[in-house]
Amino acid sequence: MNKIYVIGMGPGREEMMTREATKALDESDVIVGYTVYLDLLGERYKDKIKLSTPMKQEEKRCRICFEEAKKGQVVSMICSGDAGIYGMASLMYEVKKDYSDVELIVIPGITAASSGAALLGAPLNHDFCVISLSDLLTPYELIEKRLELAAQADFAMAIYNPSSKKRFDYLKKACDILLKYIEPERACGFVRNIGRENEEVKTCTLLELRDQQVDMFTTVFIGNSTSEIVDNKLVTKRGYPVERNE
């Protein structure tokens, strides 16, 4: 049966990919992906056929994979981070409904919640949630509701897509929602260009976060009630005090 790998390539640096991902790419005839990610692949894959579509033409990009696979090519669809976290795995399964004779193999990768956390210290390390501030495919009211509930749940949070040109004030709006439930001194931080050129790592309070300039290559972290900034690292405790009668 023809098969397509759906690969999470991690933040971008080749050594942050798993060996499983590298092997799948080695084996592939055709690599499909958004051009920014194809460009990150580097020398090792320079002789592969590379196919792409512009942003917002993701479904077409998926169909290209299946059409190439039908021709007998081994195909890889690459995504940044993890293919199953705001990646193409879901849409590939949607499109697969029209192509019953092709098998999908999802190869996980390091998502920004993990790679960004590693640079900041240990900001998650307990129950957490991941929320994207992009309202392209999510009603804005639902994003607000999730922020409200996540704050009440004392989840540590990783916030993806905190800003874009159109949504320049979304992080500020999100912080204002969180500040209804969380003290302004809450330990937070953010990471930009993880594993790429001009990597930037910064800790701050929730109130300071409100006025940070961030972009679509930034991942923001909100600590939970146990988090603290130690030596410029954002560290969330691995647990809470628990009374035991044992």
Place this chain on the structure above:
Amino acid sequence: MNKIYVIGMGPGREEMMTREATKALDESDVIVGYTVYLDLLGERYKDKIKLSTPMKQEEKRCRICFEEAKKGQVVSMICSGDAGIYGMASLMYEVKKDYSDVELIVIPGITAASSGAALLGAPLNHDFCVISLSDLLTPYELIEKRLELAAQADFAMAIYNPSSKKRFDYLKKACDILLKYIEPERACGFVRNIGRENEEVKTCTLLELRDQQVDMFTTVFIGNSTSEIVDNKLVTKRGYPVERNE
């Protein structure tokens, strides 16, 4: 300056580690970790010094790392999954307060939310949360509260540590909480022994999940309101219908 790598080794299979993690282990004189994980490392690292402590002696395990580093050894602390997601990164930073002259370098790995999702299909793929049902370091009431709020937020969920010998009925109790907010037909699934022997992948409804036998090597996934089971895969849509006036 002496340094310690805190390494997420992913689910266990060596090819699911990043090259960065492999390189750090290659470079290390001493590898510290829970015995189960040390055993997973295999032949490649058979000549390294390996040190361990039993479960619940995690702090002692961390101190061993720093003491070895002080002697001038290059040390790696290994964790399953990601070092910053219920891993040792946080505790290492705590213990580091007593060892100012040692540098910590966290190397992220594939956590079960990613590796389990890849096997199940695309169960997360939008905003999600990760909740551990272990009440060893978390008051049980907080776990319940998080489940309640996560259900109301329509988060897809990855549930870690769904059960143990002592906590044999915790998944059932968690499902009963979720069933207060979520329809019994909600698409769910679970994965056992990810990337290891006797790997098992299963989709089911939330109501069916309630009566599943799971263990501490199982990761459970709860779909959101858009999730469906297609061809035995659990797939969450990459977005919601959004009205646009553009």
